[in-house]
Amino acid sequence: MIIVCGEALFDVFSDAVSERDGADQDAIALTARIGGSPFNLAVGLARLGAAPMFFGGLSTDIFGRRLAATLAREGVDIAAAPRPVAATALVMVDVDAAGVPTYTLYGDATAERAVTVADLGRVPSDAAAIHVGSYCMAVEPVASALRALVTRQHGRSLIAFDPNVRLTIQPRRDAWTDAVAWMLPKTDLLKISDEDIAHLYTGMAPAAFIDMALQAGVALVVVTRGGAGVLAATAQLPVLELPATSTVVIDTVGAGDTFQAALLCWLSRHGLLARPALAALDRDTLRAALAFAGRAAAITCARRGADLPRLEEVPAT
Template identity: 65%
Template sequence: MIVVCGEALFDVFPGAEAAAGVELSARQGGSPFNLAIGLARLGGKVQFFGGLSHDVFGRKLHAALQAEGVDMSVAPRPEAPTALVLVSVDDRGVPRYTFYGSGTAERRVDEADLRQVPADVQAVHVGSYCMVVEPVASTLRALVERQRGRSLVVYDPNVRLTIEPRVGLWRDTLQWMLERSDVLKVSEEDIHALYPSLSVAAFIERALGAGVALVVVTRGEQGVVAATRALPALELPAIAVAVVDTVGAGDTFQAGLLAWLQRGGYLTRGAVEGIGCGALEEALRFAARAAAITCSRTGADLPYLDEVTAALHPAPNSTK
């Protein structure tokens, strides 16, 4: 079982403008929410550990996760509203986020809630802005400390400076996690947001030196690069796709990577440390293909296992 921790919220997209207002369209989202659904759609066994409100939005989020096959037995249900995030997309399809709300449900998770999380789970995934806002950040750190050495600890910073603008806090959190993470997935954009003068290669060296077993850096149109302490950097080009938008692309890549590792029996630190070049390349190609499918359609509409399998192994007469 993989426990995915963090926020579930609603993304709000502006639509047509009128003299007295703006039409809005709300869609469920949040990086950990997307990741949990992506894992379930790709055949993974997953639990969601994130604060979900009892309001109309929270009930919808809970029902959506449950309908996808995500185990909801450990999700806290605080008496707080659901977070709303305004999403605007630029002319390249890249999203920008503005947070609305405070004291919202995803933040209202405390250490008492950790009693619900089994100690024998295969992996714990943390990340996004819940690692830098309180009280949930302290709760997730306590979970990482508890599970360190018991479960595979996976981290995706997913930096959102529009939600928490203190760069130093993000850097401190990342450094703390580098010393405790077994698998790190980070975007090149996030690296440059926190360390503008640091190259991807230098960051990978720093992360491996701090103790991370597997570092994966997604680079958008430039593809992906990954390394372990035993394997030199492996670079794969991006998959050609007609991009509609990139909302959920990073979450999909992470879902694909973790689903592949779970299916292949790699959800231990020893297995990740010993992964061979061929297996790592297969994992990255699976994750990249899944992300490409998401980029080919509107919003965070993550693919199912049969879609990714068909794209990787098209029928002989297929034109794909």
């Protein structure tokens, strides 16, 4: 079982019709869609044939009920998810002409933040992997709860981490860099984007970040670079570079979540979801894993929003 920890929320988009000439200039039509990086990841894992569990605060409000129902319908186990009496977070998504989104959060006492150390008893200790990341690692009290979970599971479960930096949600850069610094020695699989590196470490090249992460103790470091492809390395393998899978990009919402879901699923199916296996990866095996993840992410990029693919949709080669 892979346990995904973090936020589930609603992404809110402006309807283009409301922005056209002649439309009511005093109103904006909005469309709300289920989302949140960990939520997307959990759904992606289920669609790709894994057995995920979601550990994150799910409100009892109308939005939280829809999130819980969707997770269950997709095949994600929500037995561990706390159900706090707090509102669901709403995030405004503004997608630019290139399909790249920016995010603005509305609300700061919302359900995803309300997870505490007292909730950790819900989480099975025999999980194959624990995935943490996104802004729940940079806001309290949930960040402290997830750190406690990582400490408990370190050495028991594979620890996967994707910072998924959102400075519009947590504007304190030091909150993010502190989270990354704390996580690196405890992380087995790190997936990070080149944009995240640029946000956190001004002027640092991806290769330099990879060196830093490996020296801190990460077993496998993967840096996604959008259309420029992906870099990956272990302590035993020098940096491997793969080009991006060719596709017509509609938008990139959910692409990173898809990549991580597909990578975790591929590793699980091949019996490699453990730190010793990651450390011992050979070049061809790593290339195959990254290529599968890239093909899955390309499918999401060719769709509107975070519509992650199912296993049968992803070409085997």
